[in-house]
Amino acid sequence: MPVIDDFAKAYLHSDLREIREETLGKLDGLSEYDIRRPLTATGTTLLGLVKHLAVGEARYFGEVFGRPSPDAVPRWDDLELRGTDMWATEHETREEIIGRYRRVWAHSDATIDALAIDAPGHVPWWPRPDVKLFNVLVHVLTETGRHAGHADILREQLAGTPPTDSGRDRAFWAARCAEVDRAAKAADPIDS
DSSP states (O other): OOHHHHHHHHHHHHHHHHHHHHHHHTTTTOOHHHHHSOOSTTOOOHHHHHHHHHHHHHHHHTGGGTOOOSSOOOOTTOTTTTTGGGSOOTTSOHHHHHHHHHHHHHHHHHHHHHSOTTOEEEOTTSSSOEEEHHHHHHHHHHHHHHHHHHHHHHHHHHHSSOOGGGSOOHHHHHHHHHHHHHHHHHHOTTTO
């Protein structure tokens, strides 16, 4: 494997590991209700995002490369189950869902470590189903990043405060919001 391939694989894998942890950190300190309640018009929940990421990652680094996950994953083509991975039932505990996600990580990490960046895979639900590990790494990193961004916003809504690592206090953010609101009104004087 050329040096650039080793570098790309290690770099993407490192970013994936980091963003997984950041996503789970959004659950810290929140009640069971808060991590489970719908926070958008489509019912998005923090714990549901984690559950969804576990299912997706298990599928992409499992089935796609002929390395099925040790945890059962709903079939990708079962329309009756579609979307049920986006929320947690009252019978699924936080610990179970987080534990499943961590087990999926271990399985995914083993797949990534075992395969070359150009190892072939097959994603039957994609229009161009024949892929390489590189394609799947980029896709899963992108999806995880997208959902981590959702989790950031949901967490901010729940906490009513900006991220603690921002280095800014409430007064700064209140002034920023007022400034943004003023600019929005000035740009659209009809709605002001």
